[in-house]
Amino acid sequence: MIRRIALLTWALLMLLSPSLVAAQVGITVTASNVDVSFPSQAVFTVNAESYVDIVDVRLYYQVNKMNYAEVVSEGWADFTPASKVEANWTWDMTNASLPPGAEVTYWWRIEDAAGNKIETSPKIMHFDDGRYTWQSLTGTVPQDGELTLFWYTGSDSFARELMDACQEGLARLTQDIGTYPKRPIKIYIYASDSDLKGAMISSNEWSGGVAFTDFGIIAISISPSELDWGKKALVHELTHLVVRQATFSPYGQLPLWLDEGLAMYNEGGLDPVLRSYLEEAILKDELISVRSLCSPFSAYSEKAYLSYAESYSLVEYLLDNYGQDKMLDLLALLKQGNTYDEALTEVYGFDMDGLDACWRATLTSPVVPAPRTSLPPALIAVLAALATTLTLWGALALEKRTWRRSSGKSTM
Numbered sequence: 001m002i003r004r005i006a007l008l009t010w011a012l013l014m015l016l017s018p019s020l021v022a023a024q025v026g027i028t029v030t031a032s033n034v035d036v037s038f039p040s041q042a043v044f045t046v047n048a049e050s051y052v053d054i055v056d057v058r059l060y061y062q063v064n065k066m067n068y069a070e071v072v073s074e075g076w077a078d079f080t081p082a083s084k085v086e087a088n089w090t091w092d093m094t095n096a097s098l099p100p101g102a103e104v105t106y107w108w109r110i111e112d113a114a115g116n117k118i119e120t121s122p123k124i125m126h127f128d129d130g131r132y133t134w135q136s137l138t139g140t141v142p143q144d145g146e147l148t149l150f151w152y153t154g155s156d157s158f159a160r161e162l163m164d165a166c167q168e169g170l171a172r173l174t175q176d177i178g179t180y181p182k183r184p185i186k187i188y189i190y191a192s193d194s195d196l197k198g199a200m201i202s203s204n205e206w207s208g209g210v211a212f213t214d215f216g217i218i219a220i221s222i223s224p225s226e227l228d229w230g231k232k233a234l235v236h237e238l239t240h241l242v243v244r245q246a247t248f249s250p251y252g253q254l255p256l257w258l259d260e261g262l263a264m265y266n267e268g269g270l271d272p273v274l275r276s277y278l279e280e281a282i283l284k285d286e287l288i289s290v291r292s293l294c295s296p297f298s299a300y301s302e303k304a305y306l307s308y309a310e311s312y313s314l315v316e317y318l319l320d321n322y323g324q325d326k327m328l329d330l331l332a333l334l335k336q337g338n339t340y341d342e343a344l345t346e347v348y349g350f351d352m353d354g355l356d357a358c359w360r361a362t363l364t365s366p367v368v369p370a371p372r373t374s375l376p377p378a379l380i381a382v383l384a385a386l387a388t389t390l391t392l393w394g395a396l397a398l399e400k401r402t403w404r405r406s407s408g409k410s411t412m
């Protein structure tokens, strides 16, 4: 009987007072969305209500990229406490440098004055470059991986040819070095340097393309008229990306000659102009030591060319003479944090000086150095401007290549 009365009272209260219904439910989220203004900001909005004032609204988010540890960030939303609120949190991307196509998982945590708390289920924010109407082409890559190419200028066959080059490059990388992509790869092909520049908020040092290794994303400008250059540039960038994914670790990193050497080797063949620098240095006995090639390459163009050519040659030497397995072992030991000398000695039995000596012994001086294409004056000016940025290459994973492109050479 008491139970029946209680039930009746409850039903009556339900009819009389809708706020008591809310009391049963606590906080209700009525809407949630995110408005992306690429590339500068994303505004997250949530609407919620309760039977008492909502007093605390926070956004939690997690960037979908390779991390050494799981990182959840928090944003305190802007709103005036009330029983019905609309709260916003604006993510200013100035320091975030999210690439096009980045994905962010986010959820809200809301609390009212009565101590009720709720957490919304996670959603994904796609940080897409909405300035263009993108077409996409997806292909498979070694080890059941996936690569998607996005473009907005050029025919289907333009995209198909770029995709073929990427797939061949990745297959070559798996065959020669034994490494393969660890996560899906997205490539955004911009039609011009200025279009690409519009996609970058905080980088004013770049030109031509950027590899966001942690995200598995490459943004690069390739117009349909420069397809051949584009194919080589993409393979070079992809190689950097896959090698860095394979060696991702808080403990160690690759020496620059190995990183650049692998990327150039996987492009297939050494550019004739770079080869001429190598041959001249052999002839004049002016090779740069392996030890010196571990740190950022010279800001002087001639030395930078030689550094890249030597890097290629060193990787070629190691792969031709010792094979894929040893290279994989070397990458694994570097990833674990061994020093360059320790890793080389354990795998090959020689340290950097030993590598230097063994490699030099295999180099034969050409009788006459190959004729070299001279650099146009405009290119020399660009190189001078790039001199200060060259040293950033390793750390920022930026690829500067306007000068490469204008010289008709491969990418770096």
Ligand SMILES: [Zn+2]
Binding pocket: 236, 240, 260, 263, 399, 411, 412
């Ligand atoms: Zn490179």
